[in-house]
Amino acid sequence: MPRFFAAAVRTSWRAVTAVLLVATLLPALAAESNLQQSPRTTVSLVSDHAAVSPGQTLRIGLRQRLAPHWHTYWKNPGDAGSPPNIAFTLPQGATVGAIDWPGPDRFIIGPVASYGYENEIVFPMRLTVPQDARPGSQLVIESSGDWVVCEKECIPEEGKFRLSLPVEASPRPAAAEIRAAFSIADARRPQAAPWKASLAAGGSGLQLLVKGEGITSQSVRSALFFPERWGLIDHVAPQSLEVGQGELSMKLQKAQGYAPGPAKGLLAITDGGGRKRWFALELAPATASAGELAAADAKPASLPLWQMAVFAFIGGLILNLMPCVFPVLAIKATAFAGMSGSDRREVRLSAVFYTLGVLAAFMALAIGLLAVRAGGGAVGWGFQFQSPLFVASMCWLMLAIGLNLSGVFEVGSSLAGTGQQLAERKGHAGSFFTGLLAVVVATPCTAPFMGAAIGSALVAPAYVSLVVFAMMGLGLALPFLLLGLFPAVARRLPRPGMWMVTLRQAMAFPMYATAAWLLWVLAQQAGEAGLRTALAGAVLVGLVGWLVGLGQQGVKKPWWPRGFAVLGMAGLFGLMAVLHTTEPVAPSSQQATNAxxxxxxxxxxxxxxxxxxxxxxxxxxxxxxxxxxxxxxxxxxxxxxxxxxxxxxxxxxxxxxxxxxxxxxxxxxxxxxxxxxxxxxxxxxxxxxxxxxxxxxxxxxxx
The missing domain is CATH 3.40.30.10 (Glutaredoxin)
Structure with missing residues (x-):
C-alpha cells in the first residue's frame, strides 16, 4: 500500500506539473499564429500581447526567421527583389495600420545592390481592438501575405495566417521570446532626424548635405543613405562621406531613371562606438556649385576632346542624309540652282555665309543648352521642339517660306526698288538664314556618332562644348561649302531661265508638307485647342503673305495692304501668347499596341x-x-x-x-x-x- 500511494502521488505531481507547464506556455502560443515554413524561412504572424482588452492598441507583426545568407526586403528593395505584402481579414470595428518599416541594411551581390534584412526581422503594424469586444471572447485575425527571399537566387513565397487572441479585462503581454522578436525591429526603428537635409543635383552626381548640432567625426564614423523611392540613386555605387563640425556631406550617383524633386529616405549612421542608428530625412532640392559636385560627378567626359570633335564632325556630315533634314533640302536645292550663271566670287561668298549661319546656330544652341544646365534644368538636343509655341512658329515659318517660293511675295524687295548693292546683301543674308534654318530643322534627330559627342560635351567644360558644337556645324555645312569653294559643278548647270522659276515653285511643296507635319506634331503636344490656334495662325500667315505681295506689285494705295499686314502680324503675336500658356497633353499617337x-x-x-x-x-x-x-x-x-x-x-x-x-x-x-x-x-x-x-x-x- 505505501508503494501504491507513493506511485499515485508521483503520477499526480507529474500531471500537475504538465498542466502548469501548458498553462505557462499558452500565452506564448496565443501570441503567435501558425507557421509557414520552407528551407529558407519560417514565417508567422505575432502579437506583442498574449491577451487584449476592448479598445486597446497593440502591435502585431509579420515575423520572418531566415536561413543563413538569405535576406528579405525593405519597402524600397533596391536593384532586385520585392517588399513583403500582407492583407488582413479583421473582426468588425478592428483596424490595422501600415507597416512601420525597420531600418534596412545594404547587400551587394556582383553588380546588384539590395536593401533588406538577414537572420530575423519583424515587420510591425498597429492594431486597434474593437471597443465592443467582449471579455471571454476571441479576437481572430486572419491574413495572407507574400514575400521574396534571396541569396544568389530569389524565391517568391506566400502564406496564410490565423492569430487568435483572448479578450480579457486587462491586457497581458506576450512571452519573452515574442517580445525579443519585436525588440529586433525596435532597435532598427528610424528616428526623426533633428537636422536640416538637402539634396543637390549636378551632372551625373548628387550631393546629400546634412547640417545640425551633434554631427562630429566621433558621432559619425560611417553613413549610408537609403532612398525611400526607387530611381533616385544608383544603389550599388559607392557613397563617399565627409564629416565636419555640425555638417556631413555625401556624394551619391544618380540612378538611371533619376527625376528631380523632393525626396525622402533613411540615413544609417554608425558612431565611434559601433552603434548603428537610422534617421528619417526629408530632403529639400538644392543647387550645388560645380566645386561641391566635382567629386559626385566622378565620371568625366567619356571621350577625349579630339575624339569628341571627330565624332561631332562625322555626325554633322551624316546629318545631311538624315530624314530630319529633308525639309531644308528644298531650300538648299533652290540656293544651289541660284548659283547658275553667277561668278565664282559670289558662289563662294554664298557658301561661306551659309556656313556662318550653320555655325552661328550651333553656337546659339550650345550656349542655350549650357545656360539651362547651369540653372539646374534638364534638357536635351532638340529640346526646343518640346515647346508648342516653337513648333507652331516653325509651322508658320515653313508656310511663309512656301508662299515665298510659290511667288506670292518676295523677301527683301523694296516697293520703290533697290540698287544692285542691296540685292547682293540680300543674297548673302539669305544664305546665312538658310544655314540657320538648316540647323533648327535638323535638331529633332541625331545622327550616328553625334549622340556620344553631344552627351560627353554637355558634361564637359564650356569651351569643350563650344568646340564640339562648332565641329558638328562644320560637318553639316561641309557639302554646301565644298560646292561653293569648287563651283565646277554649279557651272555645269543650265544657264539661267524659266527652269529656275519652275524648280523654285516646285520646292515650295516640301515646305507645305513640313508645315502640315508640324501641325500634326502640335496636335500631339497641345491637343485640339493648340491645333485650332495653329490653324488660325496659318490663315493669318497666308493673309499677310498675300498682302505683302500686293504691296510689292505696286498698287496705287500701298498703305492699306501694309496696314492690314501689320494687323495680321499683331494677330500672330497674340496667338503666340495663347500658345505660350497652352498646357501640354499626353501624346496618343506614339504608343503601339504591343508596347x-x-x-x-x-x-x-x-x-x-x-x-x-x-x-x-x-x-x-x-x-x-x-x-x-x-x-x-x-x-x-x-x-x-x-x-x-x-x-x-x-x-x-x-x-x-x-x-x-x-x-x-x-x-x-x-x-x-x-x-x-x-x-x-x-x-x-x-x-x-x-x-x-x-x-x-x-x-x-x-x-
Missing part, C-alpha cells in the same frame, strides 16, 4: 525578373524615329523576333518634356533622339545605332 509605356520602376522589375527588354525612346517631332518605327520596329520580322525571345517592348514618348526620359538618356550620356537600348537577361544594356535596320535589331535580340 508598354516606359517606366524606370517597371524596367527595373523586368530586369530583376530576368526578362529581356527593348527600350525605344521616341517623339512625334523626330522624323527619323517615325521612319525607324515604320520601316523596322513594326515589321513582321522584328515583331516575331521579339515574340520568340519573349522580349518586353517599352516605349518612352519625349514629345513633351519628361524628366524621367531625360534622366534615362543622360544615364547613357545621350541628349537626343532617336535612342534604342536592348537589355539582355542579366547583362548590361546594348545601345543600338540611331538608324535601324531589321538585321540590326534581330541580331541584337537573337544574340
Amino acid at each position: 508598354e509605356p516606359y517606366s524606370a520602376e517597371r524596367l527595373a522589375s523586368l530586369r530583376a525578373a530576368g526578362k529581356p527588354v527593348f527600350v525605344n525612346m521616341t517623339a512625334a517631332w523626330c522624323i527619323t524615329c517615325l521612319v525607324n518605327e515604320r520601316t523596322t520596329l513594326s515589321t513582321a520580322a522584328v515583331q516575331q523576333a521579339m515574340q520568340a525571345q519573349e522580349v518586353v517592348y517599352m516605349k518612352g514618348d519625349w514629345t513633351n518634356r519628361d524628366p524621367a526620359i531625360t534622366a534615362f538618356l543622360q544615364s547613357f550620356q545621350r541628349d537626343g533622339l532617336p535612342f534604342y537600348a536592348f537589355y539582355p537577361p542579366g547583362k548590361e544594356a546594348v545601345v543600338l545605332p540611331p538608324v535601324l535596320t531589321q538585321a540590326i535589331v534581330t541580331e541584337a535580340i537573337e544574340q
Whole structure:
C-alpha cells in the first residue's frame, strides 16, 4: 500500500506539473499564429500581447526567421527583389495600420545592390481592438501575405495566417521570446532626424548635405543613405562621406531613371562606438556649385576632346542624309540652282555665309543648352521642339517660306526698288538664314556618332562644348561649302531661265508638307485647342503673305495692304501668347499596341525578373524615329523576333518634356533622339545605332 500511494502521488505531481507547464506556455502560443515554413524561412504572424482588452492598441507583426545568407526586403528593395505584402481579414470595428518599416541594411551581390534584412526581422503594424469586444471572447485575425527571399537566387513565397487572441479585462503581454522578436525591429526603428537635409543635383552626381548640432567625426564614423523611392540613386555605387563640425556631406550617383524633386529616405549612421542608428530625412532640392559636385560627378567626359570633335564632325556630315533634314533640302536645292550663271566670287561668298549661319546656330544652341544646365534644368538636343509655341512658329515659318517660293511675295524687295548693292546683301543674308534654318530643322534627330559627342560635351567644360558644337556645324555645312569653294559643278548647270522659276515653285511643296507635319506634331503636344490656334495662325500667315505681295506689285494705295499686314502680324503675336500658356497633353499617337509605356520602376522589375527588354525612346517631332518605327520596329520580322525571345517592348514618348526620359538618356550620356537600348537577361544594356535596320535589331535580340 505505501508503494501504491507513493506511485499515485508521483503520477499526480507529474500531471500537475504538465498542466502548469501548458498553462505557462499558452500565452506564448496565443501570441503567435501558425507557421509557414520552407528551407529558407519560417514565417508567422505575432502579437506583442498574449491577451487584449476592448479598445486597446497593440502591435502585431509579420515575423520572418531566415536561413543563413538569405535576406528579405525593405519597402524600397533596391536593384532586385520585392517588399513583403500582407492583407488582413479583421473582426468588425478592428483596424490595422501600415507597416512601420525597420531600418534596412545594404547587400551587394556582383553588380546588384539590395536593401533588406538577414537572420530575423519583424515587420510591425498597429492594431486597434474593437471597443465592443467582449471579455471571454476571441479576437481572430486572419491574413495572407507574400514575400521574396534571396541569396544568389530569389524565391517568391506566400502564406496564410490565423492569430487568435483572448479578450480579457486587462491586457497581458506576450512571452519573452515574442517580445525579443519585436525588440529586433525596435532597435532598427528610424528616428526623426533633428537636422536640416538637402539634396543637390549636378551632372551625373548628387550631393546629400546634412547640417545640425551633434554631427562630429566621433558621432559619425560611417553613413549610408537609403532612398525611400526607387530611381533616385544608383544603389550599388559607392557613397563617399565627409564629416565636419555640425555638417556631413555625401556624394551619391544618380540612378538611371533619376527625376528631380523632393525626396525622402533613411540615413544609417554608425558612431565611434559601433552603434548603428537610422534617421528619417526629408530632403529639400538644392543647387550645388560645380566645386561641391566635382567629386559626385566622378565620371568625366567619356571621350577625349579630339575624339569628341571627330565624332561631332562625322555626325554633322551624316546629318545631311538624315530624314530630319529633308525639309531644308528644298531650300538648299533652290540656293544651289541660284548659283547658275553667277561668278565664282559670289558662289563662294554664298557658301561661306551659309556656313556662318550653320555655325552661328550651333553656337546659339550650345550656349542655350549650357545656360539651362547651369540653372539646374534638364534638357536635351532638340529640346526646343518640346515647346508648342516653337513648333507652331516653325509651322508658320515653313508656310511663309512656301508662299515665298510659290511667288506670292518676295523677301527683301523694296516697293520703290533697290540698287544692285542691296540685292547682293540680300543674297548673302539669305544664305546665312538658310544655314540657320538648316540647323533648327535638323535638331529633332541625331545622327550616328553625334549622340556620344553631344552627351560627353554637355558634361564637359564650356569651351569643350563650344568646340564640339562648332565641329558638328562644320560637318553639316561641309557639302554646301565644298560646292561653293569648287563651283565646277554649279557651272555645269543650265544657264539661267524659266527652269529656275519652275524648280523654285516646285520646292515650295516640301515646305507645305513640313508645315502640315508640324501641325500634326502640335496636335500631339497641345491637343485640339493648340491645333485650332495653329490653324488660325496659318490663315493669318497666308493673309499677310498675300498682302505683302500686293504691296510689292505696286498698287496705287500701298498703305492699306501694309496696314492690314501689320494687323495680321499683331494677330500672330497674340496667338503666340495663347500658345505660350497652352498646357501640354499626353501624346496618343506614339504608343503601339504591343508596347508598354516606359517606366524606370517597371524596367527595373523586368530586369530583376530576368526578362529581356527593348527600350525605344521616341517623339512625334523626330522624323527619323517615325521612319525607324515604320520601316523596322513594326515589321513582321522584328515583331516575331521579339515574340520568340519573349522580349518586353517599352516605349518612352519625349514629345513633351519628361524628366524621367531625360534622366534615362543622360544615364547613357545621350541628349537626343532617336535612342534604342536592348537589355539582355542579366547583362548590361546594348545601345543600338540611331538608324535601324531589321538585321540590326534581330541580331541584337537573337544574340
